[in-house]
Every structure is written in C-alpha cells, then in structure tokens.
Amino acid sequence: MSREIRNIVILTGAGVSAESGLATFRAADGLWEDHRVEDVATPEAYRRDPVLVHRFYDARRARLCEVEPNAAHKALARLDAEWPGELLLVTQNVDDLHERAGSKRLLHMHGELTSGWCLACGERFAWEGPMGEGASCLQCGEVGQVRPDIVWFGEMPYDMDRIDEALRRADLFVSIGTSGAVYPAAGFVQTARCCGARTLEMNLDPSIGSTLFDESRLGPAGKLVPTWVA
Numbered sequence: 080m081s082r083e084i085r086n087i088v089i090l091t092g093a094g095v096s097a098e099s100g101l102a103t104f105r106a107a108d109g110l111w112e113d114h115r116v117e118d119v120a121t122p123e124a125y126r127r128d129p130v131l132v133h134r135f136y137d138a139r140r141a142r143l144c145e146v147e148p149n150a151a152h153k154a155l156a157r158l159d160a161e162w163p164g165e166l167l168l169v170t171q172n173v174d175d176l177h178e179r180a181g182s183k184r185l186l187h188m189h190g191e192l193t194s195g196w197c198l199a200c201g202e203r204f205a206w207e208g209p210m211g212e213g214a215s216c217l218q219c220g221e222v223g224q225v226r227p228d229i230v231w232f233g234e235m236p237y238d239m240d241r242i243d244e245a246l247r248r249a250d251l252f253v254s255i256g257t258s259g260a261v262y263p264a265a266g267f268v269q270t271a272r273c274c275g276a277r278t279l280e281m282n283l284d285p286s287i288g289s290t291l292f293d294e295s296r297l298g299p300a301g302k303l304v305p306t307w308v309a
C-alpha cells in the first residue's frame with residue numbers, strides 16, 4: 080500500500096529547458112557551447128582564463144532574453160501554485176525559466192546566470208548584461224572582483240542541508256531532464272528511496288541512474304510533465 084503523497088521533491092536538469100532552445104551539457108560529444116566543461120566551469124579555469132569564462136557565461140546570460148519557459152516549466156509552476164503539501168523544486172539549471180514560469184518554491188543548487196558574486200566583499204546581487212573582467216561590485220564598488228554566481232565543478236552546491244532535509248521528508252521524488260551524470264544531484268534518488276519515497280523519472284533517454292527509479296517515463300518533458308501534473 081503506497082503511503083499518501085503529501086511532500087514532493089522535484090529535481091530538474093538541462094533537459095527541462097531544452098525545448099525552450101537552451102543547449103544541454105552532454106548533447107554533442109561532450110562539448111558545451113563549443114567549450115570543454117573543464118575549460119569554463121571550474122575555479123581553475125576562471126583563475127587561468129577569466130576572459131574566456133566571462134565570455135562563456137555572458138553569452139548564456141544573453142540567451143535568456145531570447146527564450147521562453149516551455150510547457151514543462153509552466154506545468155511545474157501550476158503544480159507549485161496548487162499543491163497543498165510540501166513541494167520543493169530543486170534545479171541544477173542556472174537559467175531563469177522556472178521563476179519566469181511562476182515557480183516559487185524553487186532552489187538553484189548550481190547558482191544562477193542572473194546573479195553576480197563579489198570576491199572582495201562576498202555579497203551576491205542580481206546581474207543583467209555582460210559581466211566581463213571590468214565589472215564593479217554593486218555593493219562595495221570594487222572593480223574586477225565580480226564572478227558569475229555559479230557553482231563550478233569542485234565547488235559545494237548551494238543549500239545542501241535544505242535539500243537533504245526535503246529529500247528525507249519526501250513521499251515522492253521526481254527527476255526531470257537530467258542525465259544523472261553530476262553529483263551530488265545524481266545521488267538524490269538514493270536518499271529519497273532509502274527514506275521511503277516513491278521515485279519517478281521523466282527524461283528523453285534513460286539516465287545513468289534510471290534503474291534506481293520505481294518508474295521511468297521516456298519522452299520530451301514538454302509532453303510528459305503537463306500530463307503528469309494534470
């Protein structure tokens with residue numbers, strides 16, 4: 080007898096934004112917008128070549144005004160508005176499509192393109208437009224110390240305690256549009272399972288951890304998610 084579903088945790092990855100036109104990470108031969116991940120998404124890469132890293136993130140930030148939330152984002156926002164129990168949408172994505180669709184109970188575990196982080200004073204603040212090396216901190220005014228507020232490989236994702244607590248309370252864990260290639264996100268299904276949650280995956284192809292899910296639905300998120308939420 081499956082227990083009543085009150086508390087839901089949803090994890091999304093790049094696949095949920097694919098139908099909006101944003102590139103996923105591991106689509107074509109591991110290149111990401113023509114860059115190797117290790118050349119643009121690590122603290123070492125930033126120290127080595129800040130101009131390249133800023134250019135990579137400035138280009139992705141500029142894309143945000145050219146894309147719209149798709150049916151999957153909108154269905155998740157509807158669920159957020161209507162679900163009476165606990166619900167937490169944890170996204171690995173750094174785009175702003177979930178919030179633009181209306182999701183409120185949302186957490187960006189890998190940071191956000193629309194946020195800057197000053198290494199001089201530690202403050203984080205909303206950021207639009209190119210960041211580049213000459214950017215000055217909106218708080219302390221220091222120039223050239225603003226980095227993308229993005230969790231790079233080797234850096235600790237945000238709000239892990241809050242995520243862990245939600246996973247342990249979850250009656251249902253749903254993973255949407257992620258390859259299950261990156262930790263700690265790829266391990267969330269195990270945490271949820273061991274605490275008794277039902278687990279559902281919706282993905283274009285079977286993810287690396289597909290066999291860990293009670294149920295795996297294959298197809299585009301723009302079709303599967305609105306059907307599931309309905």
Ligand code: BV8
Binds near residue numbers: 284
């Ligand atoms: C950390 C920000 C520790 C950058 C990103 C344990 C085992 C092995 C390795 C590790 C481990 N623990 C840590 C590691 C190292 C590393 C890691 O996991 N490496 C991997 C490559 C092996 N992890 C880390 O470094 C993490 N940090 O653990 O820190 C620590 C502890 C203490 C103190 C300090 C540190 C940090 C990881 C975060 C890295 N940053 N993003 C940016 O975005 O610019 S990760 C990056 O990959 C994105 O966030 C992305 O979301 C994420 C995962 O990719 P996906 O979202 O899944 O995208 P992908 O393209 O892979 O897959 C898309 C899927 O969608 C596919 O399955 C496809 O079929 C599907 N799809 C496509 N179209 C559709 C669709 N599905 C539905 N509908 C469609 N239309």
